[in-house]
Amino acid sequence: KAGVTQTPRYLIKTRGQQVTLSCSPISGHRSVSWYQQTPGQGLQFLFEYFSETQRNKGNFPGRFSGRQFSNSRSEMNVSTLELGDSALYLCASSFSFPYEQYFGPGTRLTVT
């Protein structure tokens, strides 16, 4: 089975712009979670989608949003980028409880 894929792998944006990141889960997985990883804050949960519905949301501002499509692929969007949004964004998919999650390679976002 193919693993979780994320595109693009690297991205450079300017403050104030917006960005969309994409994640394709492992075939058959219906849950997709997104995490932000930074040296200072570590791994922080952004949100989780299951069957096209946002099931959980972390403590991030409304500039961070996401969605999931009927084929379980997911996108996350960050609007009005700030320097502090520079991070590795990780997507993870899972099939069933108790939710061991399988991670993609991440998208490295740099905001200048």
Added chain:
Amino acid sequence: AQSVTQLGSHVSVSEGALVLLRCNYSSSVPPYLFWYVQYPNQGLQLLLKYTTGATLVKGINGFEAEFKKSETSFHLTKPSAHMSDAAEYFCAVSGEWGSQGNLIFGKGTKLSVKP
């Protein structure tokens, strides 16, 4: 609310020595616990998980972890370190019922292996 504490942000061992990475958790419900490894410029790879049943859990690459409820610990061990084990290791606990899709991670422990 759940939380995870990893003792020691950096651990250095010699090749062939015992690896011990410490993890303590806090959970108001029976926890589901995980260890992940991250190599530079890569995502996280699942090493092992504890759900229910046997408290000693074996994972990939010779790693194992023991769930100790009385100590709220889930330490990761490997009898003999290899150079290829050098990476960052994260302990995580699954969220409470209704938020299991949310893994709560520790801050990570960077493992160095000296030749």
